[in-house]
Amino acid sequence: MIGALVLRTVFAVVWQHRLSARQKAYREYMRSEVWRCLRREAVERDGKRCRLCNAGGALQVHHRYYPEVLGTETVDALTTLCGACHEVVAHRDRHLLGWAPFLGRFR
């Protein structure tokens, strides 16, 4: 019983550490010149509008899928969304796919 509790705690700590490292890598990528160029290309391609509701203004760029290595994706992997639509789409992806697809892909 105690062994299982210790094992679960260790697993949770390791899991959180792995998640944090990937989140950190993702945040760093979001500040990179490669991302800025791809982002700009996606927004221009989409006419500076949300692809779902056609809103202008403050736009975000969503990864429709992730490459094995961040920075190797093309603009085809991206779509421009407003904040509200991005929230809905990101929630949908987490709900449908869980976190698993996102955890092994950030390097």
Ligand SMILES: [Zn+2]
């Ligand atoms: Zn929208």
